[in-house]
Amino acid sequence: MNSKKINQKQKKSFGVDQQTAFEVLYHPLLKARLLDERMVKLFNQGRFGGTYFSGCGQEATNVGAGVHMVEGDILAPSHRQLGAMVARGITAKRVLAQVYSTAESPDGAQQHPCHFGDPELDIVSPTGHVAIQVVLAAGSAYAYLLDAYRKGDVKINWDKDGIVWAGNWTLKKGSKLNCAFAFFGDGATAKGDFHESVNFAGIHKLPVIYMAENNIWAESVHVTENVPVERLSDRAAAYGMPGVTVDGQNVFEVYHAVQEAVERARSGGGPTLVECLTYRYHGHSMIDPADYRTDEEVEKWKKRDPLIVFEQVAKEDGIWSDKLAKETEDRINNEIEEAIDWVEDESTKPKPDQFIDVTFRDPKFNDAIRKRWEKRKNV
Amino acid sequence: MNSKKINQKQKKSFGVDQQTAFEVLYHPLLKARLLDERMVKLFNQGRFGGTYFSGCGQEATNVGAGVHMVEGDILAPSHRQLGAMVARGITAKRVLAQVYSTAESPDGAQQHPCHFGDPELDIVSPTGHVAIQVVLAAGSAYAYLLDAYRKGDVKINWDKDGIVWAGNWTLKKGSKLNCAFAFFGDGATAKGDFHESVNFAGIHKLPVIYMAENNIWAESVHVTENVPVERLSDRAAAYGMPGVTVDGQNVFEVYHAVQEAVERARSGGGPTLVECLTYRYHGHSMIDPADYRTDEEVEKWKKRDPLIVFEQVAKEDGIWSDKLAKETEDRINNEIEEAIDWVEDESTKPKPDQFIDVTFRDPKFNDAIRKRWEKRKNV
Amino acid sequence: MMQFARDGRREKMSSKNISYIQAITDTMWSEMEIDETVFVLGQDCGRYGGVFKATAWRSEKDGKPDLSKKMYDEFGPLRVLDAPLAENAIIGGAIGAALSGYRPIAEIQFMDFIDCAMGHIVNQAGTISFKTNGSWCCPITIRTPYGGGIGGGMTHSQSNEAWFCHAGGLVVTAPSTPRDAAGLLRSCIRADDPCVYIEHKGLYRAITGDVPDDPNFTIELGKGKVVREGSDITLISYGAMLHKCLSVAEKLESEGASVEIIDPRTLWPMDEDLMINSACKTGRCVVVAESHAAYGFTSEVAARVQEGAFWNLLTPIRTIAGPDTPFPFEPGMEAAYLPSDDEIYNSCKRALGDG
């Protein structure tokens, strides 16, 4: 397991300074946690409908990757990516508008509250189909390669017979590619979509960061029932790409591993499969009692909570600050309270028939739908 | 490459005696070749329609595996499995009935001449969908596990908490499982179906022999454009199963490697991925000029023709016999000539509407189809 | 259990009042008892008993689930298989097992995800008999929950049955009551042909009904049913929409119109004559489904009925179906998406008027 190796490096925080630690890592970590727990509560109080998928416990995995995203990088989330989105900069208001299905939500309340994205931040709203988003990410990464090619930054290495096979290109020194970030669970890796995506990215050396969140369970199905090998990262070799397994509860470690992967991808070195060992505290969704697992298992993981681990590491490395922690928490709580007040008091209800007007970009197609729908209504 | 290792064993023919060599291996090898080349010719003479996929060059790969099949083992072929079928015992008549689309063909002339099987020998007629048959094989293998379970030969290893994860069973000593044989090309391994099948078989330790025929090309697409790693067999590790690469032109080597795999599978040891390095002499199908590859490449491979390699190895190991070779050839030629005479003179044309009566097993469903079809015909 | 008295006369059949989902579970359980080659596979089907608990508990005498034992406990992990998150493996695997002598019941957790296995269903299962000239058959049953109205949003509400009806080689059946759920499911399991059996998830626990306590109780595939007799207008529907039609019929009846309602039960093949005869009798017809309007159930029925009942129709056949958009989540939108009682009522009124 690579995490061992990494842990043996000098500093557990990999030289991250205090300001970065708190601004870049601790803030999204805590914000994701507080927002998530709050939404669990709001759901249980019946203040929004549908169901809710909590990512509590998986914040370090999400944040450690999400913070590396820059303008133009696409995030292809699965159903438990609040942490990555928060790290990318999503506001509490946007998230709450989403789960409350208000007119102001990024998806206009069309989608299920827990399948959400934010087009303003290049976060794709997922379909409910597990693993489909993983393929989309490879496609975006192909677009990034084409971007560089159009700028003249990609050299195709034709051989002397005028032949070239896939992936045989070089990026001009100094040029940088955008990256696509795909998140998916251990269960998702059993799907053909996962395979077709990593295979495609491996063939073409595409800038994709494959974030495999191994949280042991896929609903009630145990990881051994979806994956016949010990380490998901061992699968990377089958696709000619590096694979690492990291402690998904330690945001510093995830941050460091993804940084390496991102640097490689941006400079034309191809994709990386990053397996994060992590855990979800709640059931699969709020309606799942999660009685397939033991209390001990849950407790064991909670002892290695991302916030606890952060504090431990920061203290060991002398970058912890009670004051900064308190300030961060206050700032987040303010944002959340404000957002809840806003969503409950000021947000608005969507028009019941608005979905008809956004099914297509071209209004004449939507008009064709509306015409038949109105006939049905006998108007 | 494992073939190296294997080649260093004492005898290149792995101790196969002369009779076995000729009866079991040489006969189907030569029969597949002669029949195949003959069909190429017949097609080019316009004596049957559609198109034809030749397996010339790949006979050793096919025969070395096919001869291990026993009653009840299913063969899930792709589109180039004449050799495996011949090894399994298909007659020239059945094959010719198939490519001539006569009423006597196993599929009643419903299917395309080159997608064929033989229900009497448990050979599934493939759909045209590359790789789908690989999944079917895993399902048959699951049935074999259930067969043994129903006989009381499978012990499920519950742990002390009354829990058991997938694949945790043991087969009673002496009990034997049937095996499923899946054939597929290098291109097919890019498909999600391949992944879902090997993953499933890996999880449940299913008795599947995965025969990957790496013939460098998938139509005009080079293997490096479908597979980002050097060896397909390296992928086995991602599924917790053994993987070997063998010289697919050497029938002894294939025979030996598959024998090991089959013994493991039958005794409950799970699946194996066998990569065979091989080559197709003709284009993808008869209408493909195959101008994407060089003449040198074709010539290089033809020097290692399965029949040449057989003769070399047999001679080195002192089991070659000109007489047996000649006898075998005569026997085969007789069978083929007889079959051609039969198919051209005596076989019959299928009823044009018979496909309607076999779409379902239950006649009332077919009647529903017929009713509407006859209405269309205004009868 | 259905019994025959000594003299061969059929005695009154006993029955149980159970929910729609319980009828499904009980039928699978009973078939697994009778036939060792029947087994179940799907995501979360094993230890968990399925996300809707369809593969969990058999009913007791009072029709309530017997919580003491799950299907998994009764038949073991190999016959109640927790399948990987891989729809191709589930369907492709079921097909392979079927060719090797079994009668698998494969669960696709939501019908929305069935598109992942489309190739295996249409081009493998649906073609086995055809491409072996009838030598082989493919006795698999694909169970899957469909339909909206439960706040499932875009990918937990779809009704994609039309795809499988337009495939050439599959039986598609859609029970609307516990009795039909049991009878049709048993017929599917016993059929030698591949069956897509769709379960309206909104009905799972919403309706109960009497189901014969007979381990051989079947309903013929391909046969529809007149669920309500009437003479002024014919309403044709299935699933949750059928129940809306029933309540609209009550209202219309109270206003003096006599409504005939037909449930086709099997969507392919379709019991065309039953529908045409009814439309010939009433002269007016409204067809209702929640699936997309275009190329769906309502168009298929309208096309057949206009041809078969042309000379008897007094007004155009009206169709009421879901709009050709993805399925929206927000409750107001979901209500706008799904056909409503009012819309059905108004369409009937129009059909009863001058069309």
Add this chain to the structure above:
Amino acid sequence: MMQFARDGRREKMSSKNISYIQAITDTMWSEMEIDETVFVLGQDCGRYGGVFKATAWRSEKDGKPDLSKKMYDEFGPLRVLDAPLAENAIIGGAIGAALSGYRPIAEIQFMDFIDCAMGHIVNQAGTISFKTNGSWCCPITIRTPYGGGIGGGMTHSQSNEAWFCHAGGLVVTAPSTPRDAAGLLRSCIRADDPCVYIEHKGLYRAITGDVPDDPNFTIELGKGKVVREGSDITLISYGAMLHKCLSVAEKLESEGASVEIIDPRTLWPMDEDLMINSACKTGRCVVVAESHAAYGFTSEVAARVQEGAFWNLLTPIRTIAGPDTPFPFEPGMEAAYLPSDDEIYNSCKRALGDG
């Protein structure tokens, strides 16, 4: 090229007589020249130029392919991509590229294999605009050869377009002439919405026609065309079947019946009014397609026309479609499967008689 004279009057447009497939190649080539974000991906599309050579050679002035240079040579391996044997990667990849600013043209080698990517097409491409409230769109074009009559057998002959019409979020278009092939393809490529563009493989080299030599020549998606005017009966069809209808019309004309033929060109959305108006005018209607009868094109058209033209119809709408079986290979069977001239003719005669 279309040109405007100095005074703004449109000059006579020049055109080229080219084959159906050449119109497709030329249009892609021209769009790739105009717009750097357009690229092509698919199995064998690159060096090989596609199994049907649709991504191979542009035409010369005389309409013949210019064999000196392939699309791959002109635009390079990154813009004419030899994709892996993985339909999910092809479609899912195209979708991702579309979201990141491109207009991919994805080729599925045969429509029979499109089921492998059904999830990505229906539940990803078809829902992008919907699930982002219109913020994002998905400008991909999926090109795929469909149809029978070329000895392709079960999995090289299918016509599965109805699935995509019954999906809610996809435009589906099916050109029947070289001119429509060019105009519709350009519209698909330029559309911001996902389009499924199906090409009848039997027409590829069987028909030629004039195509405007104009890099901006488009045909509006969703608009059908009266391809032949008449007053006694309306025939509605597309693809290879349309050409059968045309020859049947000649025969009927010679016998004194005046036949109107409508090609919808786009299958979703459908140009309903055009068809209804025609049926209102003629009072008789026959619909023809080679896809499965159940839940397909012919039922959809019949359902709409019976509703819209009810009071004008003199005889029932007749539908002629493929049987609900897999597609057979043997030539005699293939002929029995496909609608024939005679069947169309006889149905028209019936419709023209007493129905």
